[in-house]
Structures are given as C-alpha cells and as structure tokens.
Amino acid sequence: MSKVLVSDSIDQVGIDILSQVAQVDVKIGLPPEELVRIIPEYDALMIRSGTRVTQEIIEAANNLKIIGRAGVGVDNVDIPAATRKGIVVVNSPQGNTIAAAEHALTMMLSMSRYVPDANQSVKTGQWDRKSFVGVEVYKKTLGIVGLGKIGSHVAAVAKAMGMKLLAYDPFISQERADQIGCRLVDLDLLIQESDYITLHIPKTKETYHLFNAEVFAKMKPTARLINCARGGVIDETALADALRTGQIAGAALDVFENEPLEADSPLRELGSKIVLTPHLGASTEEAQVNVAIDVAEQIRDVLLGLPARSAVNIPGLYPDVLEKLKPYLQLAETLGNLVGQLAGGRVDFLDVRLQGELAGTSSQAVVVASLKGLLSQALRERVNYVNAGIEAKERGIRVIETRDASVTDYTGSLHLEAKGSLGTHSVTGALLGDHEIRITSVDDFPINVPPTRYMLFTLHRDVPGIIGNIGSLLGRFNVNIASMQVGRKIVRGEAVMVLSLDDPLPEGILAEIIKVSGIRDAYTVTL
Numbered sequence: 001m002s003k004v005l006v007s008d009s010i011d012q013v014g015i016d017i018l019s020q021v022a023q024v025d026v027k028i029g030l031p032p033e034e035l036v037r038i039i040p041e042y043d044a045l046m047i048r049s050g051t052r053v054t055q056e057i058i059e060a061a062n063n064l065k066i067i068g069r070a071g072v073g074v075d076n077v078d079i080p081a082a083t084r085k086g087i088v089v090v091n092s093p094q095g096n097t098i099a100a101a102e103h104a105l106t107m108m109l110s111m112s113r114y115v116p117d118a119n120q121s122v123k124t125g126q127w128d129r130k131s132f133v134g135v136e137v138y139k140k141t142l143g144i145v146g147l148g149k150i151g152s153h154v155a156a157v158a159k160a161m162g163m164k165l166l167a168y169d170p171f172i173s174q175e176r177a178d179q180i181g182c183r184l185v186d187l188d189l190l191i192q193e194s195d196y197i198t199l200h201i202p203k204t205k206e207t208y209h210l211f212n213a214e215v216f217a218k219m220k221p222t223a224r225l226i227n228c229a230r231g232g233v234i235d236e237t238a239l240a241d242a243l244r245t246g247q248i249a250g251a252a253l254d255v256f257e258n259e260p261l262e263a264d265s266p267l268r269e270l271g272s273k274i275v276l277t278p279h280l281g282a283s284t285e286e287a288q289v290n291v292a293i294d295v296a297e298q299i300r301d302v303l304l305g306l307p308a309r310s311a312v313n314i315p316g317l318y319p320d321v322l323e324k325l326k327p328y329l330q331l332a333e334t335l336g337n338l339v340g341q342l343a344g345g346r347v348d349f350l351d352v353r354l355q356g357e358l359a360g361t362s363s364q365a366v367v368v369a370s371l372k373g374l375l376s377q378a379l380r381e382r383v384n385y386v387n388a389g390i391e392a393k394e395r396g397i398r399v400i401e402t403r404d405a406s407v408t409d410y411t412g413s414l415h416l417e418a419k420g421s422l423g424t425h426s427v428t429g430a431l432l433g434d435h436e437i438r439i440t441s442v443d444d445f446p447i448n449v450p451p452t453r454y455m456l457f458t459l460h461r462d463v464p465g466i467i468g469n470i471g472s473l474l475g476r477f478n479v480n481i482a483s484m485q486v487g488r489k490i491v492r493g494e495a496v497m498v499l500s501l502d503d504p505l506p507e508g509i510l511a512e513i514i515k516v517s518g519i520r521d522a523y524t525v526t527l
C-alpha cells in the first residue's frame with residue numbers, strides 16, 4: 001500500500017480521501033533533518049505553507065511521486081528539484097481565493113477603524129472612544145497589484161464599497177481590467193495615487209522587495225498598505241522605517257519574509273499603525289475543506305496512476321482534453337520507445353509530426369509522451385511526464401514539432417523521426433477505433449501491426465526464402481513467433497519484416513539473424 005506523509009495541518013476530509021488508497025501518517029512540525037530521514041518511506045507528501053520542501057528533502061525522496069500543496073503558493077517547494085526528480089507538484093489554485101480576498105478586505109477595514117487596538121482596549125477594561133477615530137474607504141482609491149484570482153475578487157467587493165480601483169498587472173489585458181472595473185496603470189502611478197494598496201502577486205525574482213524604501217517615499221503620507229500575498233515582496237525593514245517616520249499611514253500584513261515572524265522584528269513595535277496576522281489568509285473552514293479535497297483527490301489519483309488536474313510542473317492539460325488525448329499519449333509513448341530502440345545509440349534530434357485530426361490538438365503533451373517513450377530505455381522508471389522534457393534537454397535532444405492535417409490515412413496519426421549517432425529511423429502509428437494502437441510504418445515502409453512486448457524488425461531484400469530462414473533460425477532457438485508481417489515499397493526491392501514474439505530473443509541470436517543472406521539489418525525491441 002502507498003504511504004502518504006501529511007506534514008502540515010489539513011482538514012480531516014483530506015485525510016479521509018487519502019486513506020481510501022494509502023496509509024496516511026500525519027506528522028506536523030517535523031524538523032527538516034527528520035523530514036530528510038523519513039521521506040524515503042513515502043510515495044506522497046501533503047503540505048500547506050508550514051513545510052519547506054527543499055532540494056535536500058527532494059533528493060532524499062526516492063519513492064516520492066507527488067507533492068500536494070493544500071493552497072495556491074508553491075514557493076515553499078523547490079519546483080526545479082522536484083521536476084528533475086520526476087515528482088509531480090500539485091496545488092489548489094482556487095480553493096482559498098475567497099478566503100484570501102476576504103482576509104485582505106478585513107485587514108483593510110480593520111486597519112482603517114483600528115479594530116484590533118480598540119478590541120484590546122475594551123478587553124483590558126477601558127472605554128476609550130477618542131483614540132480610535134478611523135477613516136472610511138468609500139470613494140478612496142484602492143491600488144491592486146496583481147489582478148489575478150484574489151485581486152479580482154478584492155476588486156469586485158471594493159467596487160461595491162464605493163472605492164475607485166487602479167490595478168497594476170503586466171500580464172493581464174486592458175479588456176480584462178475593464179471587465180473587472182479597474183483602470184490598468186503603471187506601478188508608479190498606482191503607488192502615487194492610491195489611498196490603499198493591496199498586494200496579490202506571487203513571490204518571484206521580479207517581485208522580491210518590489211515594495212521598498214524608494215516606493216514608500218512616493219506613496220501618499222495617508223496611504224495604507226495591505227499584504228496578504230507573500231512575504232518577501234515587501235522590504236520589511238524599509239516598511240517599519242516608513243511607518244515610524246510617517247512616510248505612510250499604516251500597514252496590514254498577513255505574510256512575512258520569514259515565518260513565523262521573528263520575535264524581535266521591528267514590525268512588532270509599531271502600535272496601532274500596523275495590523276499583523278499569522279498567515280491566516282486561507283484559514284477559513286470553507287477554504288480548508290476546499291483545498292484539502294482538491295489536493296487529496298489529486299494525490300489519490302496520481303497514486304492510482306491517473307493524471308493530476310492542477311499540476312504546476314507538467315504540461316498544462318485540462319481533464320477533458322487529457323481524456324480525449326489519453327490514447328494518443330499512449331501511442332506517442334509507444335512510438336517514442338520504439339524509435340528510440342531502433343535508433344540504438346544517442347539521439348540528437350526528434351521530429352514529432354502530428355498528422356490528420358491529431359494536428360489540431362495540443363502538441364505539448366504528445367511531445368512529452370514521445371520523449372518519455374524515447375528516454376525510457378535509458379532512464380527506465382526514472383523518466384515520467386514531469387521530467388521527460390528536462391531530461392531530453394539535458395541530453396541535448398532537439399525536438400521539432402510539425403503538423404500536417406492533410407494526412408488522412410487514419411483519423412489521426414503520429415510520425416516520429418529520430419536522428420542520432422547510429423543513423424536515422426522513423427515510425428508512424430495510429431489508433432484503430434478509439435484505443436487500439438497500430439504501428440503503420442517503420443522507416444517509411446508501410447506495415448500495420450499492433451505493438452507487442454517482444455518484437456523483431458529486420459531490413460532485408462524482398463527475395464524468396466528469407467522469411468523461412470528467419471523462421472527456422474528462431475525455431476532453433478526455441479523462440480515462438482506470434483505474428484509476422486512484411487512491408488515493402490516495391491516488389492523485390494527493400495522490405496521490412498516485423499515479427500511479434502512470445503519470448504524475448506536469447507543472447508547472440510541477433511548476430512545470427514544479421515548473417516542470414518539478404519538481411520541488411522535487424523533490431524530487437526521490447527515494449
């Protein structure tokens with residue numbers, strides 16, 4: 001039975017789903033060295049933002065197939081390391097959108113009305129109505145940095161509260177911003193004109209310390225900053241200075257560069273100018289159920305050999321597209337494996353040609369499946385849909401994708417040509433009905449055979465006696481032939497013979513086959 005480690009607290013509903021297919025161990029707050037020690041036992045790891053899945057942990061994770069992040073941000077996972085190791089990383093892109101947006105709005109309002117301090121004051125026996133005179137958000141300008149899922153929901157609610165909306169997001173169109181009701185502006189203008197700025201961007205190289213001393217100097221002295229996105233996008237020392245010196249009026253932060261926030265952080269010393277929460281953006285009952293179901297279902301599916309719907313490090317394929325493409329992916333993998341074995345040595349170049357109906361589909365997954373097949377002889381089970389692309393690149397395999405919708409021999413077919421150190425070989429395959437794979441050409445010789453586990457391909461002169469000679473040779477070595485077919489372009493010219501065998505070819509027999517008069521080449525293939 002598979003084993004899943006849950007190393008952050010997730011809703012029980014997620015554990016129940018995982019328990020359908022695996023032994024689930026919940027171990028929260030493990031020190032990194034302990035995680036490195038025990039991770040080899042596990043097939044899947046489920047986390048929230050508390051666990052940092054470092055390269056060291058991934059390198060030790062010799063059985064891990066999937067890391068599930070019950071939330072959006074995957075910046076606590078070393079994705080390149082996971083990809084190289086062939087580990088799928090999945091998240092829940094939408095499960096906590098509303099929770100995070102509502103938390104940002106809560107932070108904006110509670111900061112504006114000093115709710116946390118007023119609450120504390122009443123609870124400590126006071127009745128002070130003078131110290132907590134706030135400001136309204138109505139008719140104020142809200143600058144939204146990052147107009148994705150959370151930013152858009154914040155925009156919708158803020159609009160209903162009568163706020164004017166500016167947005168900065170270099171990756172969204174004016175049309176989309178118009179739909180949301182935001183004026184798309186550059187960052188400088190947003191910084192200078194906003195009364196409130198709310199951040200909804202990922203932490204990347206580009207967004208690291210995007211809000212820094214220079215930015216605070218340009219903000220209105222009455223402006224307030226909200227960050228419920230990611231720590232690290234604000235320079236916290238510069239923010240503390242800007243608040244202390246009155247360069248800006250307030251800040252409300254849910255996320256921090258280092259979490260938990262250091263005990264001596266200057267942010268803790270800013271009184272009513274700042275509202276701090278301990279990364280609670282996703283902490284609603286609803287969001288925790290959503291993300292737990294979303295991610296646990298994906299882990300369950302991957303452990304059952306099914307695709308994940310929100311993988312962040314494999315070609316993006318929606319489930320309906322995947323369902324339709326699945327037989328073609330199987331075809332691509334089989335043909336990749338076959339052409340890789342025919343090519344024998346190092347492959348430098350793979351031409352992936354999508355023909356007929358296949359020419360109109362997403363090629364990315366078909367290419368990845370072809371590469372997975374091609375590399376499977378060298379890498380065995382180490383290669384998968386996650387790392388096939390990266391492994392091919394690291395081996396210097398250049399891939400060219402071409403499409404030809406005019407080929408109509410079959411509804412859809414795939415042609416792979418591999419050029420390498422030992423020459424060039426090509427194979428074509430198609431689907432018979434919806435699922436049955438047929439190899440329809442080898443080195444441009446037309447054939448029509450289903451792939452089988454053990455196969456023998458020969459290139460020979462099409463003259464009488466060759467087939468019989470090969471048959472008796474295999475008989476002498478006690479190899480049973482299940483089926484045989486010859487493909488040729490012209491009578492008595494060159495031909496290809498394809499034999500499906502019940503048993504693997506014994507050592508040394510290939511050399512004997514090549515010695516048979518008329519045989520030019522022979523290849524054994526195991527699929």
Ligand SMILES: NC(=O)c1ccc[n+]([C@@H]2O[C@H](COP(=O)([O-])OP(=O)(O)OC[C@H]3O[C@@H](n4cnc5c(N)ncnc54)[C@H](O)[C@@H]3O)[C@@H](O)[C@H]2O)c1
Pocket residue numbers: 071072073074093096097100145146147148149150151168169170171172200201202203206207228229230254255279280281282283
């Ligand atoms: N506090 C929490 O508990 C909590 C909960 C959920 C999500 N989050 C975080 O909130 C953030 C937003 O999540 P989302 O679901 O809306 O993501 P999203 O991908 O839907 O939106 C992010 C937006 O940021 C934009 N963007 C990227 N780089 C940018 C840049 N340099 N400048 C401006 N815009 C840029 C993208 O174009 C995108 O529109 C993420 O960092 C996520 O991890 C935090």
Ligand SMILES: O=C(O)CC[C@@H](O)C(=O)O
Pocket residue numbers: 048049050070071072073074096279281282283
């Ligand atoms: O796990 C959490 O509670 C935080 C999740 C949040 O940061 C996210 O990116 O989804």
